[in-house]
Amino acid sequence: MDAFKIIGGTPLHGEVVISGAKNAALPILMATLLSETPITITNVPRLNDIETTIKLLTQLGASVSWRDSNAVTIDATKVDQHKASYELVKTMRASILVLGPLLARFGHAEVSLPGGCAIGARPVNLHIHGLKLMGADIEVENGYIIARNHGRLTGATIFMDTVSVTGTENLMMAAALAEGTTIIENAAREPEIVDLANCLNAMGAKVSGAGTDTLTIEGVSELKGKEYRVMPDRIETGTFLVAAAVTQGKVKCLNTDPGSLDAVISKLQEAGAEVSTGDDWIELSMDERPKAVNIRTAPHPAFPTDMQAQFVTLNVVAQGTATTTETIFENRFMHVPELHRMGADIRLEGNTAITNGVDSLTGAQVMATDLRASASLVIAGLVATSETQVDRIYHIDRGYQHIEDKLQALGANITRINAS
Ligand SMILES: CC(=O)N[C@H]1[C@@H](OP(=O)(O)OP(=O)(O)OC[C@H]2O[C@@H](n3ccc(=O)[nH]c3=O)[C@H](O)[C@@H]2O)O[C@H](CO)[C@@H](O)[C@@H]1O
Ligand SMILES: C=C(OP(=O)(O)O)C(=O)O
Numbered sequence: 001m002d003a004f005k006i007i008g009g010t011p012l013h014g015e016v017v018i019s020g021a022k023n024a025a026l027p028i029l030m031a032t033l034l035s036e037t038p039i040t041i042t043n044v045p046r047l048n049d050i051e052t053t054i055k056l057l058t059q060l061g062a063s064v065s066w067r068d069s070n071a072v073t074i075d076a077t078k079v080d081q082h083k084a085s086y087e088l089v090k091t092m093r094a095s096i097l098v099l100g101p102l103l104a105r106f107g108h109a110e111v112s113l114p115g116g117c118a119i120g121a122r123p124v125n126l127h128i129h130g131l132k133l134m135g136a137d138i139e140v141e142n143g144y145i146i147a148r149n150h151g152r153l154t155g156a157t158i159f160m161d162t163v164s165v166t167g168t169e170n171l172m173m174a175a176a177l178a179e180g181t182t183i184i185e186n187a188a189r190e191p192e193i194v195d196l197a198n199c200l201n202a203m204g205a206k207v208s209g210a211g212t213d214t215l216t217i218e219g220v221s222e223l224k225g226k227e228y229r230v231m232p233d234r235i236e237t238g239t240f241l242v243a244a245a246v247t248q249g250k251v252k253c254l255n256t257d258p259g260s261l262d263a264v265i266s267k268l269q270e271a272g273a274e275v276s277t278g279d280d281w282i283e284l285s286m287d288e289r290p291k292a293v294n295i296r297t298a299p300h301p302a303f304p305t306d307m308q309a310q311f312v313t314l315n316v317v318a319q320g321t322a323t324t325t326e327t328i329f330e331n332r333f334m335h336v337p338e339l340h341r342m343g344a345d346i347r348l349e350g351n352t353a354i355t356n357g358v359d360s361l362t363g364a365q366v367m368a369t370d371l372r373a374s375a376s377l378v379i380a381g382l383v384a385t386s387e388t389q390v391d392r393i394y395h396i397d398r399g400y401q402h403i404e405d406k407l408q409a410l411g412a413n414i415t416r417i418n419a420s
Pocket of ligand 2 (some may be wrong): 023093094269306371372399
């Protein structure tokens with residue numbers, strides 16, 4: 001199993017090119033299942049989750065060809081299988097995003113229930129409820145969601161009890177091909193929702209309201225695509241900005257979208273960073289020890305849960321005391337015991353981590369438990385006084401394209417080793 005060896009203490013300096021967003025590319029690749037024509041998706045990040053998605057689309061019968069390393073053409077005209085198996089779904093929860101498109105286009109879908117995972121129970125009841133309101137028959141049998149519909153789904157008004165990103169995406173994709181109008185209330189407002197809506201509209205869908213909490217989707221009978229470019233990854237961007245702040249360096253993120261990171265940038269400024277932005281870049285410079293900042297995660301536009309772990313690391317080495325409260329997932333503090341092993345002073349009280357900043361962390365062997373927890377441990381390693389080994393980095397490979405290459409180019413001493 002691969003691991004990272006990191007020797008901390010070097011401030012990060014330089015420029016880093018941000019990849020396309022994992023959480024936008026995944027639903028957009030699934031949306032190609034709705035298209036009657038081949039469609040090329042560009043700015044696709046090369047991550048394990050993308051490879052899993054490509055495997056899934058291929059198993060369903062789509063043909064896939066890479067035009068260059070970040071552009072892929074998907075031809076879903078010959079899709080003849082409608083089952084997403086446990087073997088693939090267990091490695092990537094976003095596989096649930098085939099449910100809406102398969103059901104809408106073929107009237108049949110079988111998708112393994114994703115099950116619990118490291119950060120929380122993550123049920124999919126809202127996806128199922130919405131599709132049932134659109135007329136689908138759905139049963140759960142032997143661990144699979146089995147969904148059927150005769151003819152087209154029908155438009156419905158759907159109120160989401162909880163704001164769900166992939167729930168909103170699944171229902172938006174299903175509604176795009178339904179008969180009549182669907183209204184999704186209490187919809188997620190994340191930038192990735194807007195990107196998916198833009199992609200669907202480029203394919204001929206009629207989605208309006210993306211980015212607000214009410215989506216209106218007028219169903220059409222057919223979708224056809226040509227080419228669509230995935231938005232930049234705001235969480236990868238945020239991760240590099242925190243790494244720059246924590247190591248007291250200066251880093252410019254290129255090919256990104258400052259507008260998708262308001263809550264994160266504002267917390268970095270509160271921590272003492274100087275941040276400047278242009279149309280597609282963000283530069284952060286930090287020349288003093290960060291100040292501790294209170295964080296409370298919530299659906300967009302509030303502070304994103306996918307940046308919580310990285311900010312716990314910032315708070316752990318900052319001046320002062322802070323609280324970090326996680327309101328989205330019930331078990332997203334798996335990085336805390338690992339950070340303790342590096343000398344962090346953190347107390348967990350329910351869904352809040354209370355940190356007292358320490359002068360320095362010491363390197364240790366630590367274990368990555370989920371994607372963003374892994375990122376927080378890498379950042380901790382970059383600022384620790386001696387050598388850190390982060391084990392089980394297959395989690396980080398799910399969501400960051402060549403993170404060690406990008407960090408090395410910024411001056412970090414990080415190497416991938418085989419530590420099996
Ligand atoms: C591939 C992708 O885009 N993943 C993101 C997506 O995950 P994902 O879409 O899985 O997360 P959701 O927005 O659905 O989850 C939000 C909350 O709603 C609950 N819930 C969700 C669905 C449901 O049917 N019932 C239910 O109760 C969840 O347990 C959680 O407590 O949004 C999360 C919240 O921003 C991010 O952390 C993930 O990176
Ligand atoms: C939790 C995440 O991803 P996923 O929903 O794919 O598990 C994430 O991107 O931080």
